Amino acid sequence: MGERPTILITGAGIGGLTAALTVASAGFDVVICERTAELSEIGAGIQLSPNAGRVLDSLGLDAAIRDVAIEPDAIDVMSGVSGGRIASLPVAAFRKRYGAPYRVIHRADLQTILAAAVNKATDIRLLLGTTVEAVLPRGGESFVRLKGQRDEVIQAAAVIGADGVWSATRERITGAFDPEPVGRTAWRTVIPRDNIPDTLPTNRVGLWMGPNAHLVHYPIARGAAVNVVAIVDEVWDKPGWNARGDYRRIAERFNTWPAAVRAIVTAPQGWQKWALTSVDPGGRWAEGNTALLGDAAHAMVPFLAQGAAMAIEDAAVLANCLKASPANIPTALAAYEAERKPRVMRVWNAARRTGEHYHMTGRMAGLRDTALRLVGPRLMLMQNDWIYRWQPGSPGSAQD
Known part of the structure; x- marks a missing residue:
């Protein structure tokens, strides 16, 4: 690493690793x-929509992602009441409309690709098993004391918190909003190829909508497994992301759903569950030379599959703002917040509304299904144009 200003990023998830690559390419250590x-x-699993894919492609990662990701045949919207198909969207339409693909990938595969790029970079250091003990502002920079395998103090021009929904960095920003429970839980499992029910298509994304719950499944690991996520209305506040889920509970929750769903729910050997928690993006993201990125700033419900995509977008915009004002980091971070907040708030609110639509009951659910059948796949895609067409630096990119 050279004499360039140093940016410290806390958290090596998808957002933190992507930000490291974009910020290094903007001229920082x-x-x-x-x-x-x-x-x-x-x-x-993670769904990579075109807006996220463009950023990763700009980092030279498309070939590596293409090798391990899957471009499904279609996205099927299914009725959790009747078992019938409500609508189907061919995934090839994404490439045709947006010039970039829609893919699904194992999160660990994407993290491995990002980490490999980070480890190759001479201007990035990844310190595992390390925490921030103290941040001491001095002049226009901060001295950051790190505790890990080797304690050290680094001089940082900025501290970027990409440390998730329970961010410690967020505590250093006056006016940042705290996480709030959503009143729903997510259940996750992976079905290996040998256990996949015969009724489950292995190269399609399935979205099942039903009363107070929905279920999504799609292929991962080069088609060797299917990722399943079920989200139910449930008040449960145990912390963490990996609590063991009793399969009898989730099977009971879906025991009146169509046979195909019951086969999916009872096929796995193990489930994990966690309480959905969100962070309202209306709070403050930046103060001085400290800023938040990804879930630390705006954790959102997963109903539009845009949580990771927003963190990836954040990384691109953060780098552009730092590059535009390298001598005035507070100005750069304020510009980053100002550009990102309107778009993220719109996506955050749209995701919440989508969740309400997925979990409708009775007459309202019937009207929803009829409307989806009538609009067809082309209009289904068009309603999210403003999400998928985004690219960093384009006019109006904050709110398109």
Whole structure:
């Protein structure tokens, strides 16, 4: 690492690693501080929409992602009441409309690709098993005391908190909003190829909508497994992301759903569950030379599959703002917040509304299904144009 200003990033998840790569490419040295001793991405699958894919492609990662990701045949919207298909969107339409693909990938595969790029970079240091002990502002920079395998103090031009929904960095920003429970839980499992029910298509994304719950499944690990996420209305506040889920509970929750769903729910050997928690993006993201990124700033419900995508977008915009004002970091971070907040708030609110639509009951659910059948796949895609067409630096990119 050279004499360039150093940016400290806390957290080596997808957002933190992507930010390290974008910020280094903008002319800064980067230190990533990760509290765990080894990288272990929480969760199994992730959906990569075109807006996120463009950023990763700009970092030269598209070929590596293409090797391990899957471009499904279609996204099927299914009725959790009748079992019938409500609508189907061919995934090839994404490439045709947006010039970039829609893919699904194992989170660990994406993290491995990002980490490999980070480890190759001479201007990025990844410190595992390391925490921030203190941040001491001095002049326009901060002296940061790190505790890990080797304690050290680094001089940082900025501290970027990419440390998730329970961010410690957020505590250093006056006016940042705290996490709030959503009143729903997510259940996650992976079904290996040998256990996949015959009724489950292995190269399609399935979205099942039903009363007070929905279920999503899609292929991962080059098609060797299917990722399943079920989200139910449930008040449960145990902390963490990996609580053991009793399969009898989730099976009972879906015992009146169509046979195909019951087969999915009872196929796995183990489930994990966690309480959905969100962070309102209306709070403050930046103060002085400290800023938040990804879930630390705006954790959102997963109903639009945009949580990781927003963190990846954040990374691109952060780098552009730092590059534009390298001599005035507070100005750069304020510009980053100002550009990102309107778009993220719109996505955050849209995700909440989408969750309400997925979990409708009775007459309202019937009207929803009829409307989806009538609009067809083309209009289904068009309603999210403003999400998928985004690219960093384009006019109006904050709110398109």
